[in-house]
Amino acid sequence: MNKQDHEARLNLIKSRLKIRYAKEKAFRAAGVTAILTALSMLAILFITIVGSGYSAFQQTFVRLDIHFDQEVIDPERSGDPEVFSQADFAGLVKKSLRKKFPDVRKRRQKRDLYSLVSSGASFQLRDMVMNNPGIIGSTKTVWMPADDDIDMYVKGHIKAGEKGGGRIKDYKLAWIKELSAGGAIEKRFNRTLFTSGDSREPELAGIWGAAVGSFYTMFVTLVLSFPLGVATAIYLEEFAPKNIWTDILEVNINNLAAVPSIVFGLLGLAVFLNFFGLPRSAPIVGGLVLTFMTLPTIIIASRASLLAVPPSIREGALGVGASKMQAVMHHVLPLALPGMLTGTIIGMARALGETAPLLMIGMVAFIVDIPAGIFDKATVLPVQIYLWADSPERAFMERTSAAIMILLAFLLIMNAAAVILRKRFERRW
Amino acid sequence: MQYAYLLILITLLSAIGYYLGRQRSSRLVKQEIRRLHSLPGHYGMYVALWCSVPAVIILGLWITLQSSAIESLVISALPPEIQSLPQEQLSLVLNDIINIAGGIIVSDAPDEFLLAAAGHYNQLKGTGFLALAALLMTVCAGGLAMGMRYIRPDMRARIKVERTMQALMLLCSAVAIVTTIGIVLSVLFESIRFFNQIPVTDFLFGLKWSPQIAIRPDQVGASGSFGIVPLLAGTLMISLIAMLVAVPTGLMSAVYMSEYASDKIRTVVKPLLEILAGIPTVVYGFFAALTVAPFIREMGGRFGIDVSSESALAAGLVMGIMIIPFISSLSDDVINAVPQELRDASLSIGATRSETVVRVVLPAALPGIVGSILLGVSRAVGETMIVVMAAGLTAKLTANPFEAVTTFTVQIVTLLIGDQEFDSPKTLAAFALGLVLFVITLCLNVIALYVVRRYREEYE
Numbered sequence: 001m002n003k004q005d006h007e008a009r010l011n012l013i014k015s016r017l018k019i020r021y022a023k024e025k026a027f028r029a030a031g032v033t034a035i036l037t038a039l040s041m042l043a044i045l046f047i048t049i050v051g052s053g054y055s056a057f058q059q060t061f062v063r064l065d066i067h068f069d070q071e072v073i074d075p076e077r078s079g080d081p082e083v084f085s086q087a088d089f090a091g092l093v094k095k096s097l098r099k100k101f102p103d104v105r106k107r108r109q110k111r112d113l114y115s116l117v118s119s120g121a122s123f124q125l126r127d128m129v130m131n132n133p134g135i136i137g138s139t140k141t142v143w144m145p146a147d148d149d150i151d152m153y154v155k156g157h158i159k160a161g162e163k164g165g166g167r168i169k170d171y172k173l174a175w176i177k178e179l180s181a182g183g184a185i186e187k188r189f190n191r192t193l194f195t196s197g198d199s200r201e202p203e204l205a206g207i208w209g210a211a212v213g214s215f216y217t218m219f220v221t222l223v224l225s226f227p228l229g230v231a232t233a234i235y236l237e238e239f240a241p242k243n244i245w246t247d248i249l250e251v252n253i254n255n256l257a258a259v260p261s262i263v264f265g266l267l268g269l270a271v272f273l274n275f276f277g278l279p280r281s282a283p284i285v286g287g288l289v290l291t292f293m294t295l296p297t298i299i300i301a302s303r304a305s306l307l308a309v310p311p312s313i314r315e316g317a318l319g320v321g322a323s324k325m326q327a328v329m330h331h332v333l334p335l336a337l338p339g340m341l342t343g344t345i346i347g348m349a350r351a352l353g354e355t356a357p358l359l360m361i362g363m364v365a366f367i368v369d370i371p372a373g374i375f376d377k378a379t380v381l382p383v384q385i386y387l388w389a390d391s392p393e394r395a396f397m398e399r400t401s402a403a404i405m406i407l408l409a410f411l412l413i414m415n416a417a418a419v420i421l422r423k424r425f426e427r428r429w
Numbered sequence: 430m431q432y433a434y435l436l437i438l439i440t441l442l443s444a445i446g447y448y449l450g451r452q453r454s455s456r457l458v459k460q461e462i463r464r465l466h467s468l469p470g471h472y473g474m475y476v477a478l479w480c481s482v483p484a485v486i487i488l489g490l491w492i493t494l495q496s497s498a499i500e501s502l503v504i505s506a507l508p509p510e511i512q513s514l515p516q517e518q519l520s521l522v523l524n525d526i527i528n529i530a531g532g533i534i535v536s537d538a539p540d541e542f543l544l545a546a547a548g549h550y551n552q553l554k555g556t557g558f559l560a561l562a563a564l565l566m567t568v569c570a571g572g573l574a575m576g577m578r579y580i581r582p583d584m585r586a587r588i589k590v591e592r593t594m595q596a597l598m599l600l601c602s603a604v605a606i607v608t609t610i611g612i613v614l615s616v617l618f619e620s621i622r623f624f625n626q627i628p629v630t631d632f633l634f635g636l637k638w639s640p641q642i643a644i645r646p647d648q649v650g651a652s653g654s655f656g657i658v659p660l661l662a663g664t665l666m667i668s669l670i671a672m673l674v675a676v677p678t679g680l681m682s683a684v685y686m687s688e689y690a691s692d693k694i695r696t697v698v699k700p701l702l703e704i705l706a707g708i709p710t711v712v713y714g715f716f717a718a719l720t721v722a723p724f725i726r727e728m729g730g731r732f733g734i735d736v737s738s739e740s741a742l743a744a745g746l747v748m749g750i751m752i753i754p755f756i757s758s759l760s761d762d763v764i765n766a767v768p769q770e771l772r773d774a775s776l777s778i779g780a781t782r783s784e785t786v787v788r789v790v791l792p793a794a795l796p797g798i799v800g801s802i803l804l805g806v807s808r809a810v811g812e813t814m815i816v817v818m819a820a821g822l823t824a825k826l827t828a829n830p831f832e833a834v835t836t837f838t839v840q841i842v843t844l845l846i847g848d849q850e851f852d853s854p855k856t857l858a859a860f861a862l863g864l865v866l867f868v869i870t871l872c873l874n875v876i877a878l879y880v881v882r883r884y885r886e887e888y889e
Binding site: 020024034252259324349397 | 493496497587591601608609619677681688700702705708710712713714716718750757783786804807808812842845846859871
């Protein structure tokens with residue numbers, strides 16, 4: 001090889017090297033871009049949810065002087081709570097509004113005037129009277145929730161006077177201005193959101209009913225899926241003979257883990273509702289369906305954590321005369337339990353966020369009451385989110401985001417618990 | 430809820446049985462435990478099992494059989510003219526009775542016989558519960574006595590208890606099999622009923638999907654056609670868009686994480702990506718409908734493209750974001766499983782890192798990556814909430830991603846929500862769609878698991 005040849009080759013390599021390094025850089029940049037894309041999506045998701053939902057934790061209230069008129073509430077002075085509960089409390093609110101704005105004469109405008117305050121105000125007044133009949137005849141200052149349109153306007157989500165979309169008329173705007181100038185409109189912490197069930201009126205709707213439903217459903221799921229999953233894992237990992245049935249069982253569990261969740265819903269509909277005749281929309285059915293869905297997750301995690309326990313533990317126990325069952329129950333299982341619990345928490349977190357199979361078994365019904373047991377009609381948090389997201393009112397959009405924030409907070413707590421559990425009990429052998 | 434009390438009762442009695450069995454076994458040998466075959470606890474467990482297992486079996490049988498038994502008793506006590514009603518009306522009447530019995534007022538003035546039947550129903554239920562409680566008590570006590578009688582110092586209690594426990598575990602693991610069988614049977618059974626009304630070929634190869642059945646024979650435009658080709662096309666289009674987002678992003682993230690990133694970055698970024706996997710799909714659906722779809726519509730408007738507000742693109746994009754962490758974490762696993770020697774060899778002959786990745790690591794990990802992509806596709810096909818909230822309802826055979834398309838899962842949900850009637854082809858069609866969905870995802874999963882498993886064995 002002569003010198004010239006060598007030079008030429010070296011130059012060729014050098015010039016190629018530049019391109020290769022450039023390619024290397026581009027490849028690396030592509031990797032960074034991919035990660036940044038994923039993370040920025042996460043960020044956008046959180047920002048939009050929080051941005052559109054944080055205002056739902058406050059609710060606009062209107063202050064009115066209500067005269068608890070004896071003639072309206074209890075004209076015969078019977079003092080009977082039955083009579084109170086039948087009284088026309090909405091009339092009291094209307095009267096107070098008319099007094100505040102005496103110039104309003106037209107029928108149309110009057111109706112608009114009455115719609116400043118939520119229709120739930122009358123229930124609030126009724127509860128006040130029921131709790132304390134002594135206030136009848138007196139005049140009290142009461143803060144009551146404003147209608148959702150007013151709420152949205154005060155929070156700046158809808159603008160007034162827009163053509164077509166403007167739901168708030170000019171004179172209504174003047175009333176709001178007058179009220180807030182007098183300090184009679186205020187934003188306060190939205191307790192209703194946390195304490196009441198669903199409602200058609202956004203300002204009266206809360207997530208408590210759905211949260212309780214979620215709790216019952218998760219309770220059923222946990223009680224069924226944890227023992228079943230752990231027992232299955234122990235059997236497969238420690239006792240099962242290596243034969244074709246065990247193989248089939250294993251393949252089956254892995255497949256079950258990847259079956260679309262909606263198919264589990266079809267199973268629940270066909271088997272539990274139509275065949276066994278269990279009640280529709282009940283947490284017991286939801287819990288059963290979610291049990292089947294989470295079982296594979298728990299089994300797979302439990303097997304992995306059993307597998308991580310070194311054989312020397314088993315052999316040591318067997319060596320000092322323990323039976324196989326004793327070795328497993330007294331030595332292997334306690335060591336594997338933290339891992340099993342971690343898997344279970346992750347499975348439960350997934351079940352808590354699951355919606356589709358519950359739609360199939362009727363948990364989408366509109367349910368106002370707080371469920372009192374696992375056989376009551378109920379809905380769950382994610383389904384509540386779905387229902388609210390479908391509602392046309394602007395105020396429900398805000399509440400949907402708020403409900404999502406609460407659901408995500410629960411999931412975050414559960415996942416954090418799993419991580420802490422794993423860190424705390426993780427053992428390297 | 431009452432049954433919970435019975436369960437607590439059985440547990441209590443079993444605990445007593447455990448205690449008594451332990452006592453008796455150690456008393457039989459005058460506290461000299463080594464003369465017993467097993468530990469006293471085993472004798473206790475033996476008695477407790479005798480006490481609880483038969484009782485729980487009876488309880489389970491009772492619960493499954495009770496409602497139909499009571500219903501047939503109530504029906505047989507109804508006036509004969511009601512009994513001779515056709516099956517559907519009879520079940521409506523029965524529903525009314527159960528509602529009245531449960532304290533729900535159905536109409537303002539229920540008929541006399543309904544009230545009587547409701548009373549009868551409640552009475553039967555009450556007696557049934559008392560009878561069950563008495564039966565369970567007897568069985569528990571009997572089992573306890575039997576168990577106690579069998580206790581002898583040379584009785585092999587441990588072996589018997591352990592065999593029973595193992596059998597119970599086997600039973601638990603059978604639940605997974607039963608679930609699969611249940612899914613297959615329930616979906617298949619209803620699908621066969623559907624195919625009795627609509628031919629299979631029309632279903633599989635029909636080009637039109639409009640499940641509205643005419644109520645009157647002369648109604649226009651409501652013929653009810655059940656061809657799944659448009660649904661398949663819609664599902665595939667949305668899945669394709671999702672995979673176009675998820676595969677490059679997920680794969681490149683996995684490559685960067687395992688080949689380039691420092692430990693520090695990995696410990697931060699990996700959990701963040703896992704958060705993406707933990708977000709409920711209903712949240713993604715809301716995000717798609719609230720933010721992404723209007724954004725795409727606006728962008729389309731700026732470029733003069735007519736974008737539907739329920740475009741396939743929006744649903745597909747968001748679904749892609751959801752699938753990124755699946756692809757990335759599964760690919761991460763398989764890339765990490767490639768032996769370090771392969772990389773070292775490649776680097777030592779002068780390849781750059783990216784060349785090593787593209788020419789050595791990825792080909793070696795390819796089967797696993799293909800497996801993870803297939804699992805991703807299976808998730809995309811079966812995903813429900815995102816498409817329910819962000820994709821359309823009308824089935825259209827189109828290749829334009831800006832138009833609204835519909836999927837299997839959307840149709841299943843819309844066909845079944847709120848519909849209680851179980852015999853119309855409309856409802857049954859949902860199960861036929863479920864069958865198709867199940868078969869598609871099952872095939873994808875089996876292939877994916879096979880590929881991943883075979884690959885793993887190669888390097889271990």
